[in-house]
């Protein structure tokens with residue numbers, strides 16, 4: 001039986017899948033409004049939830065986010081930088097890409113645990129307040145970036161979100177034991 005958790009297939013996605021946007025969109029360019037991104041994401045989420053239920057949909061978003069984070073780190077970031085320079089670079093790339101404004105609230109060099117916030121988050125800032133954290137894609141994305149940089153398996157959990165009434169999204173990152 002088809003099992004979506006069984007990730008036996010190789011990823012079909014690679015950075016090249018994004019294509020040459022500059023060549024392909026000579027007049028319209030690389031940018032588009034945030035509502036287009038959200039329209040795409042939230043309608044996909046809706047359709048997945050109808051077919052597979054909420055929990056599975058959350059897992060799918062986390063897994064997709066992790067794949068995105070891994071590819072993003074490998075293609076957009078200099079992984080040889082020391083930690084402080086690496087996080088400064090990550091902040092700049094996330095801001096330049098208009099994904100959000102990253103802050104590192106806490107980092108424990110011994111345990112590898114971190115608390116990160118993202119302000120003006122692409123996925124959730126301005127959403128109606130539902131009381132639930134919704135940035136599962138971001139959880140996976142941050143875990144993927146940390147995994148590539150540290151070569152350790154990270155679990156990232158969102159503890160505050162615009163959708164829970166917070167002004168920033170706050171994420172706890174822990175190395176998987």
Ligand SMILES: [Zn+2]
Nearest residue numbers: 124135161169
């Ligand atoms: Zn959020």
